Amino acid sequence: MQGHGQAQPVKxxxxxxxxxxxxxxxVVISVCSFGLLGWAMMLRLALVTRKSLDWGLVVATFAAEALGLVLLGTEPGDEIHTPGGWTGLxxxxxxxxxxxxxxxxxxIRHFHALGYAHQTYAVHQQAPAHAYGYPQPPYAAAGPHTPVPPMAPIPQQPQSQPSAPTPPPQRPAPARIDQVRAELDELSDxxxxxxxxR
Structure with a gap:
């Protein structure tokens, strides 16, 4: 049986x-340059996310802007008259x-996910360590700002009515305990x- 190991800290x-x-x-430098510096924001995104899709979009954006400039540059005169010039624009x-x-x-999606991962890591680091095989308190899985509702009292039956005693509700065992039990049963067999x- 192997443990999960220590998670790497999230920046x-x-x-x-x-x-x-x-x-x-x-966004402002891209708009103010009339799209000529649109590749800069895509380059920043690719450097931040390091996804191959974003690197491909840097190349595609740069190629579209370069082709647009070439088509506008081949336009005779100061005004646009040809289909090539309109295509470049x-x-x-x-x-x-x-x-x-x-x-x-x-x-936004990248930094939202990064913030969530950092928050999750911080919660797991702050959670107290519990002894193996003992029940976890109800607040262990709650996040830092998640209120835990108080335990509701169990309603008592009136003493005047004779009835069979009801067993207390059983909490479901965690999956890890079930796995250990199954392994112990196999070992016993x-x-x-x-x-x-013999």
């Missing part, structure tokens, strides 16, 4: 104020809206079989 996420500032900053502005939407959604064979 706490940055403060909410800093995260909001960074999100606003990268559509690539620059059209890639900006989905990039901003994905950036904000993925960044194994030892009995070998004892009968």
């Amino acid at each position: 706490p996420p940055p403060s909410t104020g800093l995260l909001v500032f960074l999100r606003v900053f990268f 559509a690539l620059l502005f059209g890639s900006l809206v989905p990039a901003i939407s994905y950036y904000l959604a993925a960044d 194994y030892l009995r079989k070998h004892e009968d064979g």
